[in-house]
Amino acid sequence: MSTPVRSISLTDQEVGFYRDQGYLLIPNVVDTAAVDGLKDEVMEIVRHGGQTAAKLRQVSQTYLAGSGLDRLINSDRITQLASGLMDGESHLHSVFTAVKSPGGGRFHFHQYTQFDGPGINRWFALCPMSPANGCIEVVPKSHTNGTLPSVNSGDGDHYLKIETEPSDPQPIAMNPGDVLAFSRLAVHGSGANTTQSPRVGFAIQCFRHDVQALIDGQWLALLEQPRFDLTPKSQLGGDGPELLDQN
Numbered sequence: 490m491s492t493p494v495r496s497i498s499l500t501d502q503e504v505g506f507y508r509d510q511g512y513l514l515i516p517n518v519v520d521t522a523a524v525d526g527l528k529d530e531v532m533e534i535v536r537h538g539g540q541t542a543a544k545l546r547q548v549s550q551t552y553l554a555g556s557g558l559d560r561l562i563n564s565d566r567i568t569q570l571a572s573g574l575m576d577g578e579s580h581l582h583s584v585f586t587a588v589k590s591p592g593g594g595r596f597h598f599h600q601y602t603q604f605d606g607p608g609i610n611r612w613f614a615l616c617p618m619s620p621a622n623g624c625i626e627v628v629p630k631s632h633t634n635g636t637l638p639s640v641n642s643g644d645g646d647h648y649l650k651i652e653t654e655p656s657d658p659q660p661i662a663m664n665p666g667d668v669l670a671f672s673r674l675a676v677h678g679s680g681a682n683t684t685q686s687p688r689v690g691f692a693i694q695c696f697r698h699d700v701q702a703l704i705d706g707q708w709l710a711l712l713e714q715p716r717f718d719l720t721p722k723s724q725l726g727g728d729g730p731e732l733l734d735q736n
Contacts (some may be wrong), residue, residue: 494561507670509623510630511633512672527615527691532687548585551722586690588689597650606697618663620662
């Protein structure tokens with residue numbers, strides 16, 4: 490199965506920046522010719538959940554067998570990218586659409602806290618990303634502070650936010666095909682989409698081979714008990730997507 494991901498070779502300086510700052514913007518990871526198709530696939534997945542404005546239209550663990558997303562998610566090059574940044578063998582944890590509808594609000598600053606060791610998110614831009622349409626904002630070096638206290642977002646949903654609003658977030662402008670890699674502990678969020686077009690992204694999360702996760706109140710090795718079924722779907726429908734649609 491061919492991959493839409495170009496061959497990636499990170500420099501020592503890039504790896505050092507990631508480990509120091511907690512994030513790394515990697516340009517032109519996805520072949521330009523594949524971006525529009527991947528964007529269409531993401532929007533088709535989201536369409537199965539209805540159409541309302543949202544701060545995040547997140548459809549989790551859903552993609553079609555043999556699709557462009559299948560080739561992206563299961564690309565050896567994407568796995569190797571995560572392994573190099575985490576200094577250890579990488580394994581797939583979860584995938585989800587990351588679409589902010591026109592008029593969709595800000596997404597509070599948060600972390601991913603379910604692991605006891607290194608985890609990484611690769612966030613793929615499938616359209617231009619800027620502060621105007623709610624690009625990701627990352628707080629540099631925040632991953633060095635460990636797990637921060639969190640509370641409910643207050644938006645009537647299940648999402649959490651860190652207790653203290655950061656004063657120095659860095660907006661990350663991205664071009665279609667760029668990837669933002671960031672540590673699970675990097676504090677990040679996004680602004681509102683003030684444009685007339687959806688902001689379309691896709692996220693692939695991985696963990697290092699030696700990581701445990703808190704599952705049903707127990708710390709379990711993810712290699713022995715994966716948290717999610719990431720088998721590609723034969724169709725969108727029946728066994729269809731889980732849509733977390735929040736204003």
